[in-house]
Amino acid sequence: MWPLIRKDLMRRWRSPASTLVMVAFPLFMSLVIGMVFGSGGNGQEFPRIHVLVENRDEGGFLADALVGALGQEQGQEYLEVEIVGEEGAALMEDGKASALVIIPEGFSTAIVERRPTTLSIVRNPSEGIKPEIIVQGGELVAAYLDQGSRLLGGELGNLQEMIKADEMPASAKVGALAARVMDRIRDVESYLFPPLVGIGSAKEQDPDAGEDDPSGGGVFGYILVMTTVMALLFVATRSVGDLFEEKNSGMLRRQAATPLPVVQIITAKFLFSVVLGLMVMLILAGTGLALGWITAPADPAAALLLGLAFNLAACGLVAVFIGLVRNEKQAGILSWLIVMGMSALGGSLTPVEQMPEAMQGLARFTLNYWAIDGFNRLMFDDANLQAVAGNILVLLVAGGVLTLAANLLLVRRFREMTS
Amino acid sequence: MAPVLEVRALRKVFGDLTAVDGISFTVNEGEIYGFLGPNGAGKTTSISMICGLLDPTEGEVLVQGIGIRENPREVKRRLGVVPQEVAVYEELSARQNLDFWGGIFGLRGGILKKRVAELLEQVGLEDRADEPVKNFSGGMKRRLNLAMGLVHDPQLILLDEPTVGIDPQARHKILDIVKEVVAQGRTVLYTTHYLEEAEDLCDRLAVIDHGRILAEGTVDGLKAQLGEGSLLTVQGQFTAASLTAAAARVEGLQPVEIADGRGMLMVGNGGPGVSHSLEGLFSAGLTFDDINIKEPNLEDLFLKLTGRELRD
Numbered sequence: 001m002w003p004l005i006r007k008d009l010m011r012r013w014r015s016p017a018s019t020l021v022m023v024a025f026p027l028f029m030s031l032v033i034g035m036v037f038g039s040g041g042n043g044q045e046f047p048r049i050h051v052l053v054e055n056r057d058e059g060g061f062l063a064d065a066l067v068g069a070l071g072q073e074q075g076q077e078y079l080e081v082e083i084v085g086e087e088g089a090a091l092m093e094d095g096k097a098s099a100l101v102i103i104p105e106g107f108s109t110a111i112v113e114r115r116p117t118t119l120s121i122v123r124n125p126s127e128g129i130k131p132e133i134i135v136q137g138g139e140l141v142a143a144y145l146d147q148g149s150r151l152l153g154g155e156l157g158n159l160q161e162m163i164k165a166d167e168m169p170a171s172a173k174v175g176a177l178a179a180r181v182m183d184r185i186r187d188v189e190s191y192l193f194p195p196l197v198g199i200g201s202a203k204e205q206d207p208d209a210g211e212d213d214p215s216g217g218g219v220f221g222y223i224l225v226m227t228t229v230m231a232l233l234f235v236a237t238r239s240v241g242d243l244f245e246e247k248n249s250g251m252l253r254r255q256a257a258t259p260l261p262v263v264q265i266i267t268a269k270f271l272f273s274v275v276l277g278l279m280v281m282l283i284l285a286g287t288g289l290a291l292g293w294i295t296a297p298a299d300p301a302a303a304l305l306l307g308l309a310f311n312l313a314a315c316g317l318v319a320v321f322i323g324l325v326r327n328e329k330q331a332g333i334l335s336w337l338i339v340m341g342m343s344a345l346g347g348s349l350t351p352v353e354q355m356p357e358a359m360q361g362l363a364r365f366t367l368n369y370w371a372i373d374g375f376n377r378l379m380f381d382d383a384n385l386q387a388v389a390g391n392i393l394v395l396l397v398a399g400g401v402l403t404l405a406a407n408l409l410l411v412r413r414f415r416e417m418t419s
Numbered sequence: 420m421a422p423v424l425e426v427r428a429l430r431k432v433f434g435d436l437t438a439v440d441g442i443s444f445t446v447n448e449g450e451i452y453g454f455l456g457p458n459g460a461g462k463t464t465s466i467s468m469i470c471g472l473l474d475p476t477e478g479e480v481l482v483q484g485i486g487i488r489e490n491p492r493e494v495k496r497r498l499g500v501v502p503q504e505v506a507v508y509e510e511l512s513a514r515q516n517l518d519f520w521g522g523i524f525g526l527r528g529g530i531l532k533k534r535v536a537e538l539l540e541q542v543g544l545e546d547r548a549d550e551p552v553k554n555f556s557g558g559m560k561r562r563l564n565l566a567m568g569l570v571h572d573p574q575l576i577l578l579d580e581p582t583v584g585i586d587p588q589a590r591h592k593i594l595d596i597v598k599e600v601v602a603q604g605r606t607v608l609y610t611t612h613y614l615e616e617a618e619d620l621c622d623r624l625a626v627i628d629h630g631r632i633l634a635e636g637t638v639d640g641l642k643a644q645l646g647e648g649s650l651l652t653v654q655g656q657f658t659a660a661s662l663t664a665a666a667a668r669v670e671g672l673q674p675v676e677i678a679d680g681r682g683m684l685m686v687g688n689g690g691p692g693v694s695h696s697l698e699g700l701f702s703a704g705l706t707f708d709d710i711n712i713k714e715p716n717l718e719d720l721f722l723k724l725t726g727r728e729l730r731d
Contacts, residue, residue: 003522007508007515014551015510250506254567257470257500258523259492419473 004260004268005275008242012276019276022235023283026227030293033223050080050097051134054088060108061160066141067103089122098124099134111145112156155180220293222351225375228284229310229368230339230348232277236314237335239273243410244328247417256418266410270315270403277311278304297378302385302392306378309395310371316402317367323409342366347373370394422481423448423575423606424469429478431464431630438464440630441478446575446608451601453617453624454610455717461630462610463503466579469608470500482575496524499573503580505560506567509553513544513563516552517570524571538566542596558589565593569600576600578609582616594620614717626721633724638717645715645723646673646685649693653682653700655707662705669699675723683719686712 012019053070057063070081084091088100102120110117121138123131158177243266246252255265285303288294297303318335325331343349345359346368352360363369374391377383385392424446431439439461446452454462467473469480471491480487482494507516517535526534539545542562552560565581578597582590597620601607611617617624618638625635634641651672653662662682666672670691675683686696693712700707722728 003519006522007511007519010515011508011510249508250502250504251508253472254500254502254506255523256472257495257498259495260523261492419467 001264001268001271004255004265005272008239008269008272009275012239018238019235019280022231022238022280023287025234026224026231026284027287029227030220030223030288033219048080049099049133050082052082052084052088052091052097052100053103054084054086054100055103056105057103057107060103060106062108062111062145063103064108070101092122092124095124099131101134101138108160112160220291221288221379222376224284224288224293225379226348226351226372228281229346229371229375230343231284232281232311232371233314233318233339233342233368235277235280236273236311236318237339239276240269240315240318240322241328241331241335242273243269243322243417244331248328252414253418256414262411262414263407266407266414270319270406273315273318274308274311277314278307281307281311294379298382299378299384302383302388303375303378305385306371306374306388306392306395309392309399310367312399313367313395313402316399316406319406319410320402323406323413342368345369367395367398422446423450423483424452424608425479425481425484426465426469427479427481429465429468429480430476431461431468431473432476438630439468439475442625442627442630442632443478444625444632444635446606448606449601449604450622451597451607451609451620453621454608454627455612455614455617455621455624455721456610456627457612460612460627462612462627463579464630465627466500466577466608466610470498470577471495496571497574499568499571499576501565501568501576501578501581503583505557505564507552507560507563510551512549512551513539513555513566514548516563516567520567521570526571534570534572538570541569541599542566543592556589558585558592561585561589561593562596565596572605574606576605576607578607580610580612582611582613590616614721618717626717626724628721628725634720641717641720642715645675645720646687648685648687648715649712650675650715650719651684651686651693651696652709652711652713653684653707654680654709655705656680657682657705657707661703662700665700665703665705668703669696672696672699675719676726683722685715 051070053067055063055067067081067083070079071083082097084100088102091097092100100122102122104117104120107117107119109115119138119142121131121135123135125131155177162174162177243252246255252265256262285294289296317338321334321338322331325334346352346363346366347355348368352363352369352372355363370391374388377387377391381387422445426445427443428441429439429443430437430441442461442465444452454465456462464473468475468478469482469487471487471494474488480494482497485493485497487494508519511519514535517538518531521531521534536545539548542565544559544562544566547555547559552563555563561581565578568576568578581597582593585593594616597607597609609617609621621638623635623637624641625632626641627633634644636644648671657680659677659679659682662677663674666674666677666682666684671687673685673687675685677683684696686693697710718728
């Protein structure tokens with residue numbers, strides 16, 4: 001059986017693109033999501049972005065509101081806003097800030113009168129992601145102002161008049177305006193604020209959690225665990241699905257004409273998939289450790305066992321579906337649906353604690369749930385083998401049952417694929 | 420010579436289609452036995468049953484006296500199968516492909532290394548042995564495809580159209596390798612639809628169509644079924660009946676295949692000769708647009724046996 005496993009490992013080594021994508025995916029996701037929502041490695045805070053704002057529309061109520069919003073206490077955690085005059089461009093040339101936001105003259109009036117206007121952002125080319133965040137933020141502001149202008153129309157003009165007026169507006173006038181604005185917002189509320197995404201810290205919601213910063217690297221570590229589990233499902237899909245690739249190349253048929261028993265050929269493919277999954281997992285864990293996103297688990301053997309159990313179950317599940325479908329196309333579609341469905345339900349895309357209660361119950365029927373829960377305990381709560389024994393057992397039983405079923409199905413499919 | 424392969428009344432039915440219809444033949448040790456027939460004749464289905472990829476509906480396959488149904492692993496150990504499609508791992512090198520294939524058949528260590536080196540030299544790939552196969556030309560891939568079937572030194576080699584889609588130079592190289600392998604004492608079952616290959620390579624061959632063996636024997640023996648002499652092919656404005664009637668009046672002229680506007684006739688040796696035969700046809704009032712005189716070949720035999728050309 002070793003020549004078969006070795007051959008597949010060599011093929012992956014000689015043509016590593018698809019495996020590298022699987023490795024890169026969780027790292028990329030962790031980096032992006034972690035940077036957007038949380039702290040950096042070793043609990044360090046995400047570095048603040050120094051933004052210069054040149055307000056050429058001083059006195060304009062929307063320009064002033066925008067400047068005020070940027071300087072709010074909440075934003076100061078991420079932004080260091082400095083109001084500048086014409087010297088802003090020179091400061092940018094000296095590389096003193098990540099971006100310069102220029103609010104043009106007549107900005108507020110233009111929006112009220114629904115005329116085109118431009119919010120300029122000068123990026124610091126020597127920096128990578130920080131100016132990009134400002135640009136993205138600027139686009140978001142522009143989109144909201146544009147839509148707000150269209151939505152509120154005349155009311156925005158009335159508001160401007162009230163703000164510019166020397167005397168305080170009458171309460172009735174303010175009330176009527178507020179009511180009209182609220183009515184308009186209520187009409188479009190479901191479009192403007194779709195409650196699709198919830199953001200929060202998994203740690204804050206975990207009553208058993210200890211210190212503010214877990215033993216790992218905060219959000220990066222959590223996301224890495226979540227996305228790694230999903231990536232391992234994709235690895236299983238790709239590696240067990242290699243049977244189709246071998247069928248198309250004629251190699252499966254050729255192997256079937258050798259004295260090798262069919263069960264041996266299938267088992268070898270299965271073992272290769274488990275080994276590849278473990279290798280991808282270890283590479284990701286090593287990278288996470290090197291980046292400081294996670295710390296070494298207190299019980300590495302338990303982590304390895306949990307990884308093995310999960311990979312077994314993942315390969316078994318994928319193999320069952322490959323045994324059931326008629327062709328590669330069906331296998332691709334079904335596997336994708338299964339992986340994405342289980343990932344969404346099992347906590348690879350959103351922490352299970354943030355899901356509605358009913359979904360949290362359903363999550364327990366996914367492989368992702370048991371793996372993520374186990375890894376989180378091992379990585380962030382310093383748990384040992386005993387604490388995750390239940391998770392490992394569930395995955396091993398699932399893996400055993402699925403593997404048995406897959407073998408029965410695949411032996412039958414193998415005959416069809418090679419005759 | 421002892422038969423290496425015995426096929427008895429082999430039959431394969433897929434639903435309403437009978438792909439192989441009760442064929443029987445034997446292949447003797449050290450022989451190249453050809454299966455000549457057009458695409459869809461049942462050659463690959465026969466090979467698939469012989470190597471255990473397909474279960475026969477009826478019939479029996481014995482390799483060195485061992486039945487494929489009774490002991491498939493033992494039979495497969497003695498077979499080297501070279502499929503029609505190039506089945507190699509493109510990401511791996513030629514050496515890695517051969518290492519893998521040898522490993523499957525239980526070759527290890529120095530023996531495997533030596534065997535792989537021998538084969539790489541035999542198929543002329545020793546200089547490119549460690550390059551990924553995806554960089555190879557079609558002919559090189561075909562040679563590797565063949566080598567992979569030989570790595571475990573099998574008793575019987577099943578070659579299913581091993582020269583399809585390659586240039587004449589690469590084809591000659593493959594045919595040379597096959598001859599070399601047979602000279603080393605191996606036995607080959609060779610399927611092809613190229614009659615030149617069959618004539619050049621095979622000691623004996625079977626002409627197969629619609630799953631049936633239509634004729635079997637040596638190349639000369641099969642040609643002799645057309646008769647001794649020259650083959651006269653004529654085309655023109657005549658009916659099949661008029662040509663048949665005219666030919667019947669000419670001594671030593673045997674119709675092989677006659678249709679409206681086209682006829683193939685054998686002018687027997689020892690008779691009055693070709694010019695006399697043509698005079699006889701002309702005197703019957705027939706006129707021809709085209710006349711061709713040649714030695715009979717397997718294509719003509721196939722036409723005689725099936726009423727259509729081999730490449731139809």
